[in-house]
Amino acid sequence: MTKSAEKSKRRGDVTSYCDWMSQLPPELHNIPLFNLAIPGSHDSMSYDLDINSAIIEPDNLKRLSKIYCARKIVRKWAITQEETITKQLDAGVRYFDLRIARKRNDTNPTRLYFYHGLYTLTDVETVLNIINDWAERHPKEILILALSHFKGFDKKIEEHLHIHLINFIKTLFRAKLFHKMDIPTLKRCWDQGRNVIVSYDYPANQHPEIWSKITYYYGKSMDPTEVKSELRRALETRRPLPCFFVCGLNLTLPDDARTLRYILRLCDNLVNVIGRSLPKLLQWVEEQAEKTPMNIVASDLVTRDGFVSTVVKLNISKRV
Template sequence: MMDLAYQDWMSALPEELWDIPLTDLAIPGSHDAMSYCLDINSPLLRSESDYFRLLDGLFYCITRPLILKWATTQNKTIEEQLSMGIRYFDLRVAHKPNDPSSDLYFTHVIYTHLTVLETLVSVLNWLNSHPKEIVILVCSHLEGMDDKCHESFIFCLKRLFGSKLCPRKEPNLSLRSLWASGHQVILSYDSQITARHPELWPAIPYWWANKSTAQDVISYLDWHKDLGRPEGFFIAGLNLTADRSYIAKNPKESLQMMTYKNWECLRKWVEQQIPGSDPKSFNIIAGDFVGSLPLCSVVIPLNHRLLQRSSGQMKKLFKFIKPDSN
């Protein structure tokens, strides 16, 4: 049964947090959010190596099940992820080679069944039913797209989301301000073309460890934390990565098994984190299989630590204010 306890978690936050920028809140995210609908019969991505392309051509019946086992990072639909509380979505967009249509698809090694626009219509419909929830959509990779394709896609995005798009120079990113303006979508577009469109945000930094164990991922994230958080939005990725030698040595395993096996260690680490503007604070925390694993119920409650910190600062302030003896 789907957990809907956090489907409206932003509007349910204490009012004391409504004026804090989204960049200082703890926000749960979905890494490679659309990989639940990969099409096993689609072509390989253009960026895959010639060697892998050759293997795929010769041993298709072996490579394709392996691709699904290791490229699938989510098992819930985007509507389900939204309803469970996910508010950041990693969307990898591409145009298929030799496709005469203008349709765009999501990708991870191969392409998805669902097109980009039909999926984003579903996101829009969900937002219309949840007018106080804000989402951060990151369109990246953008393979096989020329300038004409980019401009056509951006035109569709603007027409689809309209006034819900929050411009990148928005001076106040607090929930209260966004609710007042009707903005519900922060749309990052990982291309230099973004400069021409004030409705689009540039690429958002993603801390990706590229490691296969929870301990290595945590070491990488702690190292980044010691260097200090970037200004604005940024993502700490909990997602594990298996290289091809790991996959070859573990033929019975899958990314889902690897993720589940490491979850408890990652969960304990997340529970120790603090959102906010401090150099060592966190903002968006993204992971794999976010519907099956309780990422939202671990990340969202971290925001209450902002209340505790605020209360502690007030106590310190009052301690130094001496009562008037007259």
């Protein structure tokens, strides 16, 4: 080990964000993961949206699904991540916002996709296999997978689809799944050889390996000032303890006709808007963390602007 590496280790600095959890100082190994600052990605699979997919949101554009330029517009305002799930993992992201949907009239009755405006090209089982392989190679990095929304789960097949997906998750990750009865710490996860936590936004109480929905706070606005104001209010008045919670830095398009003001900008897209706001939001995170604890901090464009390093470095202030 070089002198600079030894000095960094003594200070508790992280030198590789691909394995940042294993590099945290020993005094952080026994505190609940609820009390660590963990970088996460919002709409984690939106880099994979299929231009040939039907439009499934916003509602006022669904009828235009057959028009290519309409799908193209939706796609450029629905992409919130630029990099693959593997590159997000390698960059240090440890929480993933995975929104599930079933394609109408799919010939495979249990095949599921992700979505954000459009369906993804890649199906759910393929992506979960990729995540499982990564978790196998990085046993000291704890991954939190939040599955939610379940669009297109018609009532007649809803229960069957949930049973199929939960059983697939349990069979795939097996002993990697950390049970919800225990309070997760780095050391406890490492000692048990369990490094995957699955949160599922649908009742699954009979499965000890499946966690319930994780609270996600967000600003529901395209204005970063409004986002910061709403998040500050949530962190200071509504933050649940002790459990996981997400502070979402993501910008959100209006869910009514006002969305047209944005998506009809021919020379702009969501990635550009996010890129302009993210540095301000990250500065706010550093300032707010001095006043209120942060847990999972989720963002768009997670491989840009030092997002991961900003969040991970918040943990150094937790040293006792």
